[in-house]
Amino acid sequence: MVPCDDEILITKADFSIEDEYRRLLDDDHSLGACVLFTGLVRDLPEAGSLQSLELEHYPGMTEASIAEIVAKARARWNIARVRVIHRIGKLAPGDQIVLVAVAGAHRGEAFAACEYVMDYLKTRAPLWKKETADGRARWVDSRESDEMAAARWET
């Protein structure tokens, strides 16, 4: 795995978009674009049925795997700064679960890199969701659509 000085954080704590935005930009006037993606815990189709979502991860490998994805994004696009936060532990519908923030000179590269990091994070980083609904807990299945979203970057 590649060492990387981009900041990657796996944490139980919630995050503030505003604080992260300021920290990422750090008053650097060479930056012309900042893209922030936030993933949220979504309720199930039968609204109100999701009680909680629990996230498990593989400490050490999760960080290393995201660092590798960020390094590949950097090799592909000219981007200046990246921040990835992924929460673990018990979350409720509406909670923030993941942040991918990318800043650079231009929006096109920042948008693409942000989407790339998110697509690979979903399909490569060792994190697992367990949802509890109607009093029953079950591990969430991986989705083929996520795998296809990541695969499109390989062409």
Added chain:
Amino acid sequence: MALRVLFFAGIREKLGTARCELPFSDETGDVLGLVGRLAREIDPLCEDLLLAENTICAVNREVVSREHSLRDEDEVAFFPPVTGG
């Protein structure tokens, strides 16, 4: 002189354990050989669970194939397809 073996998510729950240690021996060979040992020495469920087509194996935090050769002190992890994000 040992192999550290880790289990995550549904696999951890089905085996009822998150980790175990096995003394290293050259006869273990590759990941397949390790699963054979786990099935004999830890839980017969290991055979089906760990060799399932969608189970992922990582050695020292890198995803590997079932034919990956193991060395002493390796950390070997087994987990289901990932669902973060």
